[in-house]
Amino acid sequence: MHHILKTKLQRAFGLTRDLVVHLDEAALGLDLPHLPSNPISGQLWCMVGARESYTRAMEAGSWQGFACSLSTPGVKQAVLAALESTQQRLAALDFAALNEAGLGLAFDLLEHEVQHHGQLIRYIYGNRLTFPASWNKRYTV
Numbered sequence: 685m686h687h688i689l690k691t692k693l694q695r696a697f698g699l700t701r702d703l704v705v706h707l708d709e710a711a712l713g714l715d716l717p718h719l720p721s722n723p724i725s726g727q728l729w730c731m732v733g734a735r736e737s738y739t740r741a742m743e744a745g746s747w748q749g750f751a752c753s754l755s756t757p758g759v760k761q762a763v764l765a766a767l768e769s770t771q772q773r774l775a776a777l778d779f780a781a782l783n784e785a786g787l788g789l790a791f792d793l794l795e796h797e798v799q800h801h802g803q804l805i806r807y808i809y810g811n812r813l814t815f816p817a818s819w820n821k822r823y824t825v
Contacts, residue, residue, distance in 0.1 A: 686779035686780045686782070686787070687779065687780075689779060689787070689790055689791065689794070690774070690777075690779045690790075692794055693774060693790065693793065693794050693797070694771070694774065694775065695822075696794060696797040696798055696801070697735070697767070697770070697771045697774065697797065698771075698818070699801065699818055699819060699822060700728075700731060700767060700797065700800075700801070701764065701767050701768070701771070702816040702818040702819065703804060703808075703815070703816055703819060704728065704760065704763050704764055704767060705764065705816065706814070706815070706816035707724070707760075707813065708760075709758070709759070709760040711724060711811070711813055712724050712725040712728065712757070712758050712759075712760060712763070713725060713758055714807065714811045714813075715807070716806065716807060716810045716811075717810065717811075719810075721807075723758070724804065724807050725757035725758040725763070726757065727800055727803055727804055727807065728754070728757050728763050728767075729752055729754050729757035730752075730800065731767075731796075731797060731800050732752055732753070732754040732757075732763070732766045732767065732770060733750055733751065733752025733753075733754070734750070734793060734796045734797070735767075735770035735771075735773075735774070735793065735797075736751060736752060736753060736770060736773075737749065737750045737751060737752075738789050738790070738792060738793035738796070739770065739773050739774055739777065739793070741786075741789045742777060742782060742786040742789045742790055742793075743777065743786075745782075745783050745785050745786050746785055747789070753766065754766045801823070805819075805823065805825055808825075809825075
């Protein structure tokens with residue numbers, strides 16, 4: 685099961701990267717028109733922060749608090765670098781060594797990432813943008 689969970693997280697992380705690669709940098713500043721919403725960059729900032737925070741918690745075996753190192757979420761290359769860094773850190777984590785609390789945190793991180801995917805689908809539709817092929821395949825958008 686540890687391997688399956690890690691694989692699902694890596695897939696979700698890859699989908700997020702694919703979307704950011706696909707979008708123009710200007711799209712990162714878009715929100716949902718006429719609705720209370722953060723820009724796409726705000727969604728990505730939260731995702732990076734969750735990845736960093738949950739991974740730190742999994743390593744420690746308990747929640748250590750939320751923090752995000754991404755200071756420029758509207759800059760595409762900065763977002764991609766943060767996404768790559770968090771994906772590499774997760775890849776280096778030994779899931780077989782995680783205690784029950786660590787596994788629960790890993791499930792929470794997967795849930796968080798995929799929940800943001802659902803939000804981002806609304807953002808992409810609401811702004812009449814397009815999806816990368818991987819999103820069309822995974823989510824039939």
